[in-house]
Amino acid sequence: MNESVRMVVVLAIIAMVSAGILAQVYEVTSEVIEENAARALESSVYEVLPGSTAVNIVRVSPHDLVVDEPKEMREKEERTTLIYEGVDGEQIIGYAFVGEGNGYGGTVRVLVGVDQKTDQILNVKILDHAETPGLGSRIEEDGFRDQFKGKSVQDPLQLGEDIDSISGATVSSRAVSEAVRSGFDQASAAYKGGN
């Protein structure tokens, strides 16, 4: 066989075989991975809304969007805010929503749980981040997150004002307060403009 033809054939066969194997493994694992993610988010909701026994997902989209084109459909999807409602039987415990802030190593996503009656934060949980392990990643520690408890949308939620930063991890700390702020703003905007 011609040398160059042989190269093409061998490379094509190896590429196809490895792609086939990976596709097969992806098929098997993707379900587990998605399940893990969903379960992680659900258990996070239970964590930030203690006392809840079930979680309902509320989709709030802005009313001013008329949807009759696929493009607008996508836009609507992007501007839809997901709010998680933690309930215990008939009683609504509170609402949880996701907020994002810019950290040192990428986006920091947090889940904020707010009490239905008092409108105060019950708990904040860091969903994912790419901060320096052991330094910025200390935003996950209780001591830092507990500062947000009892705060409401009227509070400044600003580093240096009502939130103390972790020493050596100012950027990561700011990312969390920003994320909580933006989550709050989005959720309240969705409520005002939505239902």
Next chain:
Amino acid sequence: MIRSLLVRNIWDENQVLRQILGICSLLAVTNLVRNSLVMGLGLIFAVGLSSLTISYLRNYIPHRIRMIVQTLIIAAWVILFDLIIKAHLPEISRALGPYVGLIITNCIIMGRAEAFAQKNPPLASLLDGIFAGLGYMLVLVIIAVIRETMGFGTILGFNVNFLGLETWTIMVMPPAAFFLIGVLIWIVNIIMARQAAAGGGERG
């Protein structure tokens, strides 16, 4: 043969200390012992299986495209590892973040494929890959133990700072690994030079 492969990969030609390969991931993950262990295991898995596969295929791969094929095989194994830990060890997968995917570009794997698996039988290549990965993991863990102890006062998350000493933030940051790996290479070089001078080693 196993013994000589082991000694060569862990001591004489240690990938990190002697060949100065895999330094980027060393800087990134060694501030916690746990992350270093998983990274090391990932590398052992990836190098071992890549070397095995490449060795099996070595007589069918045209010489001129061997590097493309090696990269392809390495990438496939690493993605496989990444998917498996994402599915079954989500916590650790989150902690390692993008570094698992970056194993693909780890020079150690390519180095073993080119230097060993390309010209040796499958079983020897598998062992060579595993031992090379072990040598890498060993250095990672040594550095990680020093950095975690001095940076956090813990080892594997357990508090060992019994005297309540101040921890060093610099140890948590990547540059600390540079200083430590430099010192470690220095020490190993001195020992190697002594061995050679004593006539114990075949090579300098």
